[in-house]
Amino acid sequence: MQQALEGVKVLDFSQLLQGPFATQMMGDLGADVIKIERNGSGDIYRGMTFFNQWIAGDESPCFMAWNRNKRSLAIDIKSPQGKEIIYKLAKEADVLVENFRPGVMERLGYGYEDLKKINSRIIYCSASGWGDDGPYLTRPGQDLLVQSVSGAIMTSGKNSDGPVAIGTALCDQVNGLNSVYAILAALYYRERTGKGQQIKTNLLSSAIAFQMQDYFTIQNLGQTFERPESKIGHPGNGAPFGMYETSDGYLTIAMSPWPKLVEALGDQSLMRYNDPQVLFDDRDKIHGIVEAITVTKTTDEWLEIMLGLDLWVAKVNDQKDVEKDPQVIHNDTFIKVDHPKAGKVKVTNVPFTMSETPGHIKRSSPLIGEHGTEILMEIGYSQGDIENLVSENVISIEKIT
Amino acid sequence: MQQALEGVKVLDFSQLLQGPFATQMMGDLGADVIKIERNGSGDIYRGMTFFNQWIAGDESPCFMAWNRNKRSLAIDIKSPQGKEIIYKLAKEADVLVENFRPGVMERLGYGYEDLKKINSRIIYCSASGWGDDGPYLTRPGQDLLVQSVSGAIMTSGKNSDGPVAIGTALCDQVNGLNSVYAILAALYYRERTGKGQQIKTNLLSSAIAFQMQDYFTIQNLGQTFERPESKIGHPGNGAPFGMYETSDGYLTIAMSPWPKLVEALGDQSLMRYNDPQVLFDDRDKIHGIVEAITVTKTTDEWLEIMLGLDLWVAKVNDQKDVEKDPQVIHNDTFIKVDHPKAGKVKVTNVPFTMSETPGHIKRSSPLIGEHGTEILMEIGYSQGDIENLVSENVISIEKIT
Structure with missing residues (x-):
C-alpha cells in the first residue's frame, strides 16, 4: 500500500x-x-x-x-x-x-x-x-x-x-x-x-x-449575537432550528420550511408564525410550542414522519451510544x-x-x-x-x- | 510575492x-x-x-x-x-x-x-x-x-x-x-x-x-463523561479548571497547581482540597467556593496577581470585544x-x-x-x-x- x-x-x-x-x-x-x-x-x-x-x-x-x-x-x-x-x-x-x-x-x-x-x-x-x-x-x-x-x-x-x-x-x-x-x-x-x-x-x-462567520457578521452588520434562552441551535438563527425533547430523547431540526414542519407536527394553527422575522424574534417562545408537541412521540416516530416529508432532522446520540449508530x-x-x-x-x-x-x-x-x-x-x-x-x-x- | x-x-x-x-x-x-x-x-x-x-x-x-x-x-x-x-x-x-x-x-x-x-x-x-x-x-x-x-x-x-x-x-x-x-x-x-x-x-x-480524545477515553476506560453542573471547563477535569465570575466579568483558570492557586486566593484553609481525587469528585462545590473569592476583585486585578505567580489564567472576552484585545x-x-x-x-x-x-x-x-x-x-x-x-x-x- x-x-x-x-x-x-x-x-x-x-x-x-x-x-x-x-x-x-x-x-x-x-x-x-x-x-x-x-x-x-x-x-x-x-x-x-x-x-x-x-x-x-x-x-x-x-x-x-x-x-x-x-x-x-x-x-x-x-x-x-x-x-x-x-x-x-x-x-x-x-x-x-x-x-x-x-x-x-x-x-x-x-x-x-x-x-x-x-x-x-x-x-x-x-x-x-x-x-x-x-x-x-x-x-x-x-x-x-x-x-x-x-x-x-x-x-x-x-x-x-x-x-x-x-x-x-x-x-x-x-x-x-x-x-x-x-x-x-x-x-x-x-x-x-x-x-x-x-x-x-x-x-x-x-x-x-x-469563528470567521461570526466575526464577519459582527463587524460588517454591526450586530452581536445573543444566545437563545431555549434550545434554538445557533445564536443567529430563528425557530425551528434547534433541539427538541421527545418522549424518549431528543430530536434535532435543522433548516426546514415552516409549512412542511407544521404539516408534520399536525397543528395548522402554527402557520400564524410563518414569517422569518417572527420565527427569529419569537424563537424561544416558538421553540417551547413546538417542543410541547415533540414530547408526545418517540424520536424514531418523529424521524419517520419528518424524513418522509424530506425535513432536515436527526436524532441526538449520547457519546456512549455513538459506536452503536448504524451509520457509524x-x-x-x-x-x-x-x-x-x-x-x-x-x-x-x-x-x-x-x-x-x-x-x-x-x-x-x-x-x-x-x-x-x-x-x-x-x-x-x-x-x-x-x-x-x-x-x-x-x-x-x-x-x- | x-x-x-x-x-x-x-x-x-x-x-x-x-x-x-x-x-x-x-x-x-x-x-x-x-x-x-x-x-x-x-x-x-x-x-x-x-x-x-x-x-x-x-x-x-x-x-x-x-x-x-x-x-x-x-x-x-x-x-x-x-x-x-x-x-x-x-x-x-x-x-x-x-x-x-x-x-x-x-x-x-x-x-x-x-x-x-x-x-x-x-x-x-x-x-x-x-x-x-x-x-x-x-x-x-x-x-x-x-x-x-x-x-x-x-x-x-x-x-x-x-x-x-x-x-x-x-x-x-x-x-x-x-x-x-x-x-x-x-x-x-x-x-x-x-x-x-x-x-x-x-x-x-x-x-x-x-472527539478522538473523548472516544478513546470512553471506549478504553469504559467510563462516560458527566458534564459538570458548575463552570468547570471540561467534563473530564476537576477543579479549578474552569471559568469564574469576577466583580466585572469572568476569569478562566486552566491547569494550575492547587497550592499556588490557594496562595493567590489568600485562604490557606482551601488546602484541605489538595488531592486530585477530591478536586475531581467535589469539583462543583469547590468551584463555588473559589468563585465566592474571585467575585471580590476585577478580572484585571486577578490577572495581575495570578500571572505573577505563573498560574495559567486569562480573561473572558465577549465576541464584540475581541477586536480590541491588544494581542488580537x-x-x-x-x-x-x-x-x-x-x-x-x-x-x-x-x-x-x-x-x-x-x-x-x-x-x-x-x-x-x-x-x-x-x-x-x-x-x-x-x-x-x-x-x-x-x-x-x-x-x-x-x-x-
Whole structure:
C-alpha cells in the first residue's frame, strides 16, 4: 500500500495536544514521525488524564489518543551527545514541529536559523498560544484560555449562562489542523521549488478564524449575537432550528420550511408564525410550542414522519451510544490496534478515504523512548553506542516489566 | 510575492459552508478557485443570513465569510453548452471539490470516473454529510444534525442541560479542514508520482475524529463523561479548571497547581482540597467556593496577581470585544478588503504566517458570475461567444446597478 506522505520525515518536539494532533495526522498518511520526548518522563501529557483514572496502570488516554503512528525517542536534548543526535536527525528531516513557548528552541540551538544552516529544505512549524511576539508573549497559552480570549467561549448555550466551554479542545485541535494545512502546502511548494520555510501558527488566530462567520457578521452588520434562552441551535438563527425533547430523547431540526414542519407536527394553527422575522424574534417562545408537541412521540416516530416529508432532522446520540449508530458502524469509524502495554485498544479511524493512498493506523502510541534503538541505528549508531547513551542517561528506553 | 498553491486550479462545485471553507483556504494560499454557481441565483448560502439582516441590500454575511479569494462562474451545468464549458475547465483543473448529495455529480456526467478520462491527474474531493453510502445515504446532512448524531452536542454546558449546540459550525468547518488536509497530501503525492485520485470526506466521521480524545477515553476506560453542573471547563477535569465570575466579568483558570492557586486566593484553609481525587469528585462545590473569592476583585486585578505567580489564567472576552484585545490587534487578525457592492469589509486574516509563501486575501467574495467573462476567455471563448451564452441563459453575470 502506498501512502501520500510516505518518505516524509517529521521531527516532532511537540507536547500536550495541538502539536501531537498535527503530527499524528501526518503519520496517519504515512509520514515517519519521530517524537522527541523528555528523557525518562516523556511528553507532559502522559501525566494528565480524565477522571483521575489510567489505562494499563499508568498510560493516559489523553496521550494515547494523539500519538499513534509515531516512534518515540526519549532524549536529553540539552546534553552534548543529545545535541549531536538532534542535529543528525534534523539534517534528514523534511518537517519539524514544536510547541514550546516562543524562544525556547532558539536558546537550545534548535531555532529555524540554526537548522536551516544544516538543512535548507526543512519546513519548520512553531505553534504558540498567542503568537510569536506581542503583549501576551510570556503568558501561558492553553486551549480553555484561548477559548476565553477568542470569544469562542461565549457562543454555546444560553446568554444567561455566561461563558460556556466547548467540550472538545477546540482551539488546540483547530490549530493542529491549520498547522497541517500550512505544512502540507509548504511541502507541495518545496517539491516544486526546492525551498523550505518557517511557519508560525498560534491558537488565538486559529480560534478567531474558526469563528470567521461570526466575526464577519459582527463587524460588517454591526450586530452581536445573543444566545437563545431555549434550545434554538445557533445564536443567529430563528425557530425551528434547534433541539427538541421527545418522549424518549431528543430530536434535532435543522433548516426546514415552516409549512412542511407544521404539516408534520399536525397543528395548522402554527402557520400564524410563518414569517422569518417572527420565527427569529419569537424563537424561544416558538421553540417551547413546538417542543410541547415533540414530547408526545418517540424520536424514531418523529424521524419517520419528518424524513418522509424530506425535513432536515436527526436524532441526538449520547457519546456512549455513538459506536452503536448504524451509520457509524457502516463507516468503520472505530477500529482496534495493538498497544504494547494495554493490548488491543479502540481508536478513531482516519476520517476520510483516499482511493490511491489510504490513511492507515499501523501502530498505537509508543512507550517512552520505545524506538530509541532503531532510530539511532538508522543514523549510524551501533548497539554499543546506544548502550553507552543509555548508561550515560542521554536517552532512555521504557521496557515493559 | 510567491504563494504556496500558486498555479493550482480548483474547480469548486460546493455550496453552503464546508466545501466553500475548504476552497477558500486553498485560495488564501494562492490557488485559483473557480466557483461554479447556479445560473442566476448562485450558491444557496447567498440566500441565508443571521438575524434576518443583509449587507449592502442583499448580500449574506454567511456567504461572504467563506468565499473570498474566488472567482465566480454562474452557469447552467445541465445544458449542453454548460457541459462543454465544465469539461474544458475540468481538463485543466488540479483539484475538484463538490458537496452535492452522493450520486448527483455522477448523474450530471461529472463523476470522478467521467472526469478521470479527460484528466487523469485530477484530485477529486467529494464531501458528504454521513458518508458516500450506508443507512443514512438519503438523509439530509447538515452541521447541527451531525453535531447531534456524533455526540458532539452532548459535550458542552451542564449534564442537566441535555444537548447544547456548539456555537460554531463545528462539523462543517472541521470537515472543511480535513478536506484540505487530504487534498494537499494528494497534491504532494501527485507531484511525486503523477497520479491523481478520489477523496471522500464526510461530516460525521470528521466530527467523531475531532472527539478522538473523548472516544478513546470512553471506549478504553469504559467510563462516560458527566458534564459538570458548575463552570468547570471540561467534563473530564476537576477543579479549578474552569471559568469564574469576577466583580466585572469572568476569569478562566486552566491547569494550575492547587497550592499556588490557594496562595493567590489568600485562604490557606482551601488546602484541605489538595488531592486530585477530591478536586475531581467535589469539583462543583469547590468551584463555588473559589468563585465566592474571585467575585471580590476585577478580572484585571486577578490577572495581575495570578500571572505573577505563573498560574495559567486569562480573561473572558465577549465576541464584540475581541477586536480590541491588544494581542488580537498585534496579530493583525482583522483586515479590510474591497467588496464590489459593500465597499470595504472587515475579514479575518489567514491565521498563520509562512516565511516564503505568505497567505494573502486579494479579493472579497464575488458577485454571482462576476468573473464569467474572464474565465471563459481564458479557455478560448470570444466576447461574442460569451454574449451568446448570456442571451441563451447558459451563464449569467451579475452587474451592480
